[in-house]
Amino acid sequence: MRDFVVRFAGEGGQGVVTSAEGLAQVSTQVGYHALTYATFPSQIMGGPTWTQARISDQQILSAGDDVDVLVAFNRDAYETHSVEVRDGGIIIFNSDDRDFENFTPSSEIKCFGLPIDELARSTGNNRSANMVVMGALAHLVNMPQEYLDEFVESRFRRGRSNDDEIIASNIQAMNLGRNHTSESGLILGDLAPPNKPTHKQLMIKGNDALCLGAVAAGLNFYIGYPISPATTILIWMERNLVGPDKFAYQVSSEIESITGLLGAGFAGRKAMTATAGPGFSLMSEGLGLAWMSEIPLVVVDVQRGGPATGLPTKTEQSDLFSCMYPAHGDVRLPVIAVGTVEEAYEGAIWAVNWAERYQGPVILMTEMAIAERVQNISKPDLSAVKIENRKVYEGNNGYHRYEGFELSPMPIPGKPGAYVANGSEHDEMGDTTHLPERHVQMTERRFSKLKLLEDGFYESDNNEAKIAVMSWGGSKGPSQEAYSQLREQNMQLSWYYTMFLNPLPPELLNELKSKDLVIVPELNYQGQFSSILRSHGVKAQSITQYTGLPFKVRHLVEKISDMANSDKKATVKA
Amino acid sequence: MSKKNPEYDFKWCPGCGDFGVRRALEFAMIDRLEETGLPIENNVVVAGIGCSGNLVHLLEGSQPYGFHGIHGRSLPISMGVKMGRPDLNVVVVAGDGDFLSIGGEHIAPQAARNLNICAVVMDNGVYGLTKGQSSPTTKIGEITSSTPFGKMEAEADPLELYLTLGVSFIASGFSGNPRQLAGLIKEGMNHQGFSLIHVQSPCVTYNDTYEILKGKPKEGIEPLVWDIPAEHNHGDKSAAHDLLQKRGLPIGIIYKDDTRPSLDQRIENMWSKAKQQTPQQLMDAYEF
Numbered sequence: 027m028r029d030f031v032v033r034f035a036g037e038g039g040q041g042v043v044t045s046a047e048g049l050a051q052v053s054t055q056v057g058y059h060a061l062t063y064a065t066f067p068s069q070i071m072g073g074p075t076w077t078q079a080r081i082s083d084q085q086i087l088s089a090g091d092d093v094d095v096l097v098a099f100n101r102d103a104y105e106t107h108s109v110e111v112r113d114g115g116i117i118i119f120n121s122d123d124r125d126f127e128n129f130t131p132s133s134e135i136k137c138f139g140l141p142i143d144e145l146a147r148s149t150g151n152n153r154s155a156n157m158v159v160m161g162a163l164a165h166l167v168n169m170p171q172e173y174l175d176e177f178v179e180s181r182f183r184r185g186r187s188n189d190d191e192i193i194a195s196n197i198q199a200m201n202l203g204r205n206h207t208s209e210s211g212l213i214l215g216d217l218a219p220p221n222k223p224t225h226k227q228l229m230i231k232g233n234d235a236l237c238l239g240a241v242a243a244g245l246n247f248y249i250g251y252p253i254s255p256a257t258t259i260l261i262w263m264e265r266n267l268v269g270p271d272k273f274a275y276q277v278s279s280e281i282e283s284i285t286g287l288l289g290a291g292f293a294g295r296k297a298m299t300a301t302a303g304p305g306f307s308l309m310s311e312g313l314g315l316a317w318m319s320e321i322p323l324v325v326v327d328v329q330r331g332g333p334a335t336g337l338p339t340k341t342e343q344s345d346l347f348s349c350m351y352p353a354h355g356d357v358r359l360p361v362i363a364v365g366t367v368e369e370a371y372e373g374a375i376w377a378v379n380w381a382e383r384y385q386g387p388v389i390l391m392t393e394m395a396i397a398e399r400v401q402n403i404s405k406p407d408l409s410a411v412k413i414e415n416r417k418v419y420e421g422n423n424g425y426h427r428y429e430g431f432e433l434s435p436m437p438i439p440g441k442p443g444a445y446v447a448n449g450s451e452h453d454e455m456g457d458t459t460h461l462p463e464r465h466v467q468m469t470e471r472r473f474s475k476l477k478l479l480e481d482g483f484y485e486s487d488n489n490e491a492k493i494a495v496m497s498w499g500g501s502k503g504p505s506q507e508a509y510s511q512l513r514e515q516n517m518q519l520s521w522y523y524t525m526f527l528n529p530l531p532p533e534l535l536n537e538l539k540s541k542d543l544v545i546v547p548e549l550n551y552q553g554q555f556s557s558i559l560r561s562h563g564v565k566a567q568s569i570t571q572y573t574g575l576p577f578k579v580r581h582l583v584e585k586i587s588d589m590a591n592s593d594k595k596a597t598v599k600a
Numbered sequence: 601m602s603k604k605n606p607e608y609d610f611k612w613c614p615g616c617g618d619f620g621v622r623r624a625l626e627f628a629m630i631d632r633l634e635e636t637g638l639p640i641e642n643n644v645v646v647a648g649i650g651c652s653g654n655l656v657h658l659l660e661g662s663q664p665y666g667f668h669g670i671h672g673r674s675l676p677i678s679m680g681v682k683m684g685r686p687d688l689n690v691v692v693v694a695g696d697g698d699f700l701s702i703g704g705e706h707i708a709p710q711a712a713r714n715l716n717i718c719a720v721v722m723d724n725g726v727y728g729l730t731k732g733q734s735s736p737t738t739k740i741g742e743i744t745s746s747t748p749f750g751k752m753e754a755e756a757d758p759l760e761l762y763l764t765l766g767v768s769f770i771a772s773g774f775s776g777n778p779r780q781l782a783g784l785i786k787e788g789m790n791h792q793g794f795s796l797i798h799v800q801s802p803c804v805t806y807n808d809t810y811e812i813l814k815g816k817p818k819e820g821i822e823p824l825v826w827d828i829p830a831e832h833n834h835g836d837k838s839a840a841h842d843l844l845q846k847r848g849l850p851i852g853i854i855y856k857d858d859t860r861p862s863l864d865q866r867i868e869n870m871w872s873k874a875k876q877q878t879p880q881q882l883m884d885a886y887e888f
Contacts, residue, residue: 055888180888228886238886241879247684266882268874273683273867277676278709285673289646289680292667293688297680315670405887408880423641423662439665439681439688444641446656446666456666457608457657464607 027215029082030167031090034159035107036099036120038075041156045097046077047400048156049163053081054229054402055180056173057220062400063089063576074102081167083218086401088503091578094214095166097159099142101125108135116212118162138210145202151192154199161203167217174200226405232370232396233300235403236326237262239374240298242411245324247295248274249286251305254338255397256328259300280305284312284325291321292447294418294438296378300326303336303345306352314353316387317472319447320428320436322416324377329393329499331574340574341395343499344550349389350528350558356469360384360479361528363391365502367401373525376482379414384475385436391527393500393549395576419443426454431471433478482526484534488513491520492542493590496566498527498555501577505547508582519590527555530562538564545569545589547582610654617801620775621722622655625691627782629664632689632789640664643689644681648674648703651729651803652695652722664691672702675710678717686864689789692719697727700736700756710794711765716862718788718795722775723758724803732806744806758798759844759854763837768857769795770840772850774825775802776814780851787853793862800825800849813849828852 034045043064050060064077080090092112098104098119104126108117114136119126121139131137140162146155157178164174178196183189230238237259240248248267250260260276267274273290277283283299290297301309306327316323329345331337349361360380364373370392377390419425419435427437427445437443446456451468453459487509497505502523509521520541524534538544538559544566546556553568560566569585571577612618629643636642643664647653649671656666669677674692682690694703699721710717726744727733733746736756743750762770769791773781781799788795802809815823828850833839840855861869 051888226887228883229888230886234886238879238883241882247680249680265874266877269871269876275683275867277679279705281673282676282679282706282709285669285676286680286683288669289667289677289682290684291680292665292677293644293681293684295680295684297684311670312673319667319669402888405883408883437665439644439685440639440642442639442641444663444665446668448666448668449670450668453605453607455605456668457605458610458654458668459607460609461607 027167028084028218029080029086029090030094030214030217031078031080031092032095032097032163033076033078033093033107033110034097034099035074035076035103038073040099042075042099043077045156045159046079048160049079049081050400051181051229052160052174052177054227055177057222058083059086059402060229061086061089063395064398074106076103076107081217083221087507088579089395089576091580095163099123101129111135116166116214118159118207136212138207138212140203140206145206146199148202149195149198151195151199154196157196157199158203161200162207164200165204165207166212166214168213168215169217171200171204223404227402228405229400229402230367231258231398231400232367232392233258233328233398234262235367236364236370236374236390236392237266239371240324240378241267242408243296243375243378244413244415245296245298245378246272247287247290247297248299249277249283250299250301251277251280251283253280253302253305255330255394256300256302256305256326258397259326259328280308281312284309284316287323287325288312288316288319288321291316291323292319292439296322296382298324298326298378300328302328302330302338303332303348304334306345306348310353313359313387314355314357315449317353317357317359318449320385320472321387321447322381322385324381324388324390326390326392328397329391337574339394341393341500341576342549342572342574343393343501344554344572345391346527346550346554346558347552349391352389356473358473358476358528360386360388360476361391362388362525363499363527364396364525365497365499365523367396367399368403369525370396371403371406375411376525379412380479382414382416384478385416385433386472386475391499395500427456428452428468428471429454431467432474476529480529480532482524482529482531484522484524484526484531486534486537487521489520489537491518493518494520494522494538494541494544495547495586496522496538496544497547498523499548501547501549504577504579504582507579508586511579511583512586517587517590519586527558535562535564538566541565543567543589545586547577547585549577608657610657612651612654612658613805615804616651617724617775617803618652618655618722620778621693621720621781621799621801622658623778624773624775624781624785625655625693625720626659626661627778628785628789631782631786638689642687643691646674646678646681646690646692648672648692648694648698649729650695650698650727651724652693652698652801655693672698673706674698675703675706675719678719679710679713679715682715682717683864683867686716690717691789692717694719694721695728696721696723696725696737696758697735700758704736707762707767708765711762711767713863714768714793714860716793716864718785718791718797720785720797720799721758722799722801724801724807725809726803726807728803728806738807757844760841762796762798763840763844763855767796767855768793768860769853770855771795771797771853773797773799774813774851775799776810777851784853791856792858792865793860822848824848825851828854
């Protein structure tokens with residue numbers, strides 16, 4: 027057995043998330059790869075919630091289609107999630123939960139009750155319930171006890187006088203969980219030994235990785251307004267972007283966020299905010315102003331589901347049109363969409379650099395499923411980060427800031443070169459004008475700057491095939507798994523992927539244009555990315571899904587084969 | 601600059617109150633320049649949209665930096681400038697529609713923060729640029745192009761509003777007296793915190809209030825404006841409220857609280873509470 031998926035389900039506040047993260051930590055500690063995937067209830071206390079962890083001896087691309095083990099903390103969780111357990115999978119339920127009294131599981135399912143709370147209490151350490159569960163799981167996949175001991179040792183050895191006591195009680199809890207489970211006679215299989223990564227690893231959440239990337243690129247101004255699933259970025263920044271020449275702050279609305287960023291970007295700061303759909307909509311006018319007045323700034327859109335309030339705690343990729351065309355008038359913004367936790371780090375560096383380079387707003391797209399995912403990644407090398415700074419005007423007064431049809435150096439307040447940054451159409455000095463030739467000049471000037479951003483890179487594989495799979499954002503992982511499976515079946519397919527959705531790397535666009543069909547798995551109703559590709563002259567067709575959940579690999583394998591094999595492709599016109 | 605710029609195609613009506621405000625702001629900035637020795641480029645004027653906002657293009661002589669943004673958002677733009685660069689002198693110029701109607705939601709947060717900027721609000725009681733619709737300070741019952749049967753809402757009382765919201769420096773000015781107004785603006789700029797200079801700046805085309813404000817002494821019409829007497833204790837909030845209850849329009853400093861730190865000072869005082877870490881240290885924390 028090379029990988030397995032455990033889903034922890036229960037009430038908010040029952041330790042669902044900490045159990046999944048605990049399992050991920052145990053596993054990565056000893057050299058496995060781990061990825062967690064979470065959904066949260068909108069209410070704070072109580073309400074059904076679940077998190078799953080996928081553990082593997084190799085790099086993990088997606089959350090996994092099937093649940094191998096379900097840990098049900100209450101009866102509702104059992105009823106809701108047992109159908110998701112694959113044939114031959116196992117369910118552990120918390121037999122201490124009153125709702126499981128007189129409960130007889132169906133004989134068709136491998137299922138057993140574990141008195142989680144009672145076993146934890148018997149160690150004298152009530153907080154060891156997680157470890158009881160960990161011991162049970164270790165038995166099911168035959169994970170050596172020394173792995174777990176190593177984890178407990180490293181986690182709880184903190185130089186306190188009672189360290190030994192705490193460690194002993196946690197190890198005892200794991201043993202109780204393990205022994206109790208072994209009595210059930212159930213086993214999932216033998217997990218292959220880990221291939222310990224040679225490179226140092228970080229265990230990090232998508233949104234935290236994004237924050238690290240932004241700060242690595244020199245971000246020094248952050249403001250935001252709480253909104254799921256972007257709030258964790260605000261919290262991270264407020265804790266860490268503190269000190270001279272740094273600023274992180276919660277403001278009173280997303281309108282304040284975007285207009286505040288405009289002021290900061292104008293004043294010379296590398297400024298960013300993060301939001302989700304509803305907040306992003308409120309930023310429309312401000313983003314148009316940033317484009318018009320040529321102010322560098324970054325807006326992160328952590329996508330959730332649906333228009334209006336929609337699905338605040340689910341995942342979707344339905345903001346692409348909004349992100350690329352957020353404002354009235356002729357505006358098309360640079361868009362970088364990240365598809366993995368590593369890319370959240372890397373994409374943030376690119377976004378901050380791009381904003382500086384072309385002196386305008388850049389949209390960095392991510393999504394709920396990446397924002398809340400905790401995953402091990404290879405530790406990035408900060409010394410390899412190339413930091414870009416805007417071209418600053420350094421001459422005397424009397425400068426024409428908006429001169430010409432292309433990018434020009436930007437004056438910074440406090441230094442000579444004073445001008446008016448203007449959201450009305452303007453002349454070279456920044457004064458309002460309605461002359462037709464000025465509107466022509468300034469419109470062309472603004473669009474010409476996008477040419478400076480054509481240095482994005484892309485991935486490709488088996489380029490010769492005439493049918494390609496090209497996903498974007500968080501659908502990358504499941505699409506990549508599906509692609510690999512289909513290639514193993516010798517299907518003639520090529521693979522393309524890039525984070526740089528606007529502007530697309532020109533070479534990539536040329537390759538895509540040469541294909542008979544480009545299949546685009548994406549989580550929205552309209553097929554937003556394929557529609558944009560078609561506008562570029564690519565014969566693209568989407569596989570759409572709009573459930574609020576990520577793709578399953580199995581589903582994509584089926585759909586991609588259908589599309590590639592059907593005559594449908596003949597009817598796809600660019 | 602822009603006065604000589606032939607392409608610039610916006611003009612105030614002759615006699616517009618905003619000319620006086622422009623003069624006053626120029627006086628205040630020049631005085632400040634002379635006093636502090638800081639270059640003019642150390643000033644940033646953030647403007648809203650409306651007749652008032654065009655002030656930023658019409659300043660004469662050597663120029664401060666300007667940001668002519670979008671309707672109603674001059675305050676949060678100024679917040680970004682100031683918190684990005686606390687060393688800059690940041691001035692907001694806005695109109696009553698811009699500041700009190702569409703931008704009204706931004707006053708309370710800056711007051712609570714005590715954002716260290718100076719806002720000059722040009723109140724003409726009408727939307728001038730869109731040709732004469734009612735604004736928050738238009739009197740109830742007044743007929744305008746958007747209130748053909750009379751305005752249905754009560755007029756706002758901006759000075760009382762600012763006091764209630766906790767603005768730490770509140771002054772009332774009149775565009776008809778640019779020198780006096782310049783003094784108020786300068787005091788506002790020097791105030792460490794959120795200063796608001798609310799200026800009566802009549803619109804000669806849609807709402808000409810000059811006569812009411814100045815009165816006609818020869819015909820026995822008392823002016824509406826009167827100077828706040830020197831003995832007014834502007835550190836006393838209830839005295840400020842009392843002042844505003846009196847007949848007419850008091851001109852001068854209504855309220856001033858020097859005791860509260862401004863947002864940039866509060867932030868600086870907080871630095872010692874946080875562990876300041878380099879990007880490398882922040883990243884290392886995720887290692888396992």
